[in-house]
Amino acid sequence: MASRLFSGMLEAMDRGAFPRSRKWLWRRLYDMLARFWRDDDWRFMNYGFLPAGEPFPLKPEDERDRAFIGLYQQAVSGLPMAGARLLEVGSGRGGGARYIALYHAPATITGLDYSPATVRLARRLNRDVSGLSFEAGDAERLPFANGSIDVVVNIESSHCYGDVAAFAAEVARVLAPGGWFTFADMRGRESLPELNRQLAASGLLLRRESDLSPGVVAALDAADRRKRERIEKAWLLRRFMSEFAGMKGSILYSELASGGVVYVARRYQKPG
Numbered sequence: 001m002a003s004r005l006f007s008g009m010l011e012a013m014d015r016g017a018f019p020r021s022r023k024w025l026w027r028r029l030y031d032m033l034a035r036f037w038r039d040d041d042w043r044f045m046n047y048g049f050l051p052a053g054e055p056f057p058l059k060p061e062d063e064r065d066r067a068f069i070g071l072y073q074q075a076v077s078g079l080p081m082a083g084a085r086l087l088e089v090g091s092g093r094g095g096g097a098r099y100i101a102l103y104h105a106p107a108t109i110t111g112l113d114y115s116p117a118t119v120r121l122a123r124r125l126n127r128d129v130s131g132l133s134f135e136a137g138d139a140e141r142l143p144f145a146n147g148s149i150d151v152v153v154n155i156e157s158s159h160c161y162g163d164v165a166a167f168a169a170e171v172a173r174v175l176a177p178g179g180w181f182t183f184a185d186m187r188g189r190e191s192l193p194e195l196n197r198q199l200a201a202s203g204l205l206l207r208r209e210s211d212l213s214p215g216v217v218a219a220l221d222a223a224d225r226r227k228r229e230r231i232e233k234a235w236l237l238r239r240f241m242s243e244f245a246g247m248k249g250s251i252l253y254s255e256l257a258s259g260g261v262v263y264v265a266r267r268y269q270k271p272g
């Protein structure tokens with residue numbers, strides 16, 4: 001039953017069906033998660049990414065989150081981050097914005113999320129970091145002035161949106177000339193051309209694209225035990241949470257491993 005519900009959500013997400021109810025449903029889900037799972041050591045809600053090759057540097061206290069930080073590290077590496085005004089859209093529990101604030105020295109970083117309970121939790125979990133703030137707001141109507149942001153980060157959030165093209169147009173509006181939009185999320189393989197069209201309609205220029213799927217599957221493998229321990233506590237929602245968290249044996253895990261679902265990264269730049 002839980003597997004069917006989740007696979008139905010994935011399919012509807014991919015076909016772009018019922019955009020408003022889908023958006024409403026995801027928001028309720030994230031609100032519920034923020035109310036019931038308030039653990040101090042749970043700052044990420046992404047599937048993670050473990051790149052092949054040399055591991056990137058991390059402080060010992062952040063090692064346990066390496067897989068989840070990996071999506072952020074690949075998103076910002078090589079971008080002009082020092083002194084930049086940063087916006088993360090769909091910041092969740094704030095672990096990614098926290099990593100960027102602590103390792104990449106932006107001037108300011110704002111995390112925006114449309115789940116008010118998640119925003120409150122992110123504020124509490126990251127109150128020890130300066131220059132970092134969290135606000136409630138919708139990706140499709142960014143509450144920021146034209147040209148006021150240098151880098152927009154968006155990690156594993158866009159699949160919840162009702163209108164991805166509206167989101168991309170908003171990103172283009174708030175970015176300063178020459179500013180960067182760095183994006184990562186998953187889609188069914190057949191939906192990738194549609195995603196490319198939605199993002200390109202913003203007028204932003206595509207500078208880099210990659211398929212992160214193998215590294216995401218490696219991260220799901222690495223985090224499986226830790227997630228299983230957490231999910232054990234959710235006796236009523238255990239099956240649903242296993243699907244949602246992409247545990248081994250879940251539909252999402254199998255789809256990512258077999259290539260039916262692809263986890264992509266894109267970097268766009270606003271013309272200068």
Ligand SMILES: C[S@@+](CC[C@H](N)C(=O)[O-])C[C@H]1O[C@@H](n2cnc3c(N)ncnc32)[C@H](O)[C@@H]1O
Nearest residue numbers: 030044045046090092113114115138139157160
């Ligand atoms: C899978 S979580 C990822 C969170 C974070 N990026 C991370 O990697 O840990 C997706 C997040 O996107 C947020 N979100 C979904 N739709 C949104 C929207 N329309 N506007 C802003 N945030 C949204 C959700 O509330 C949730 O916190």
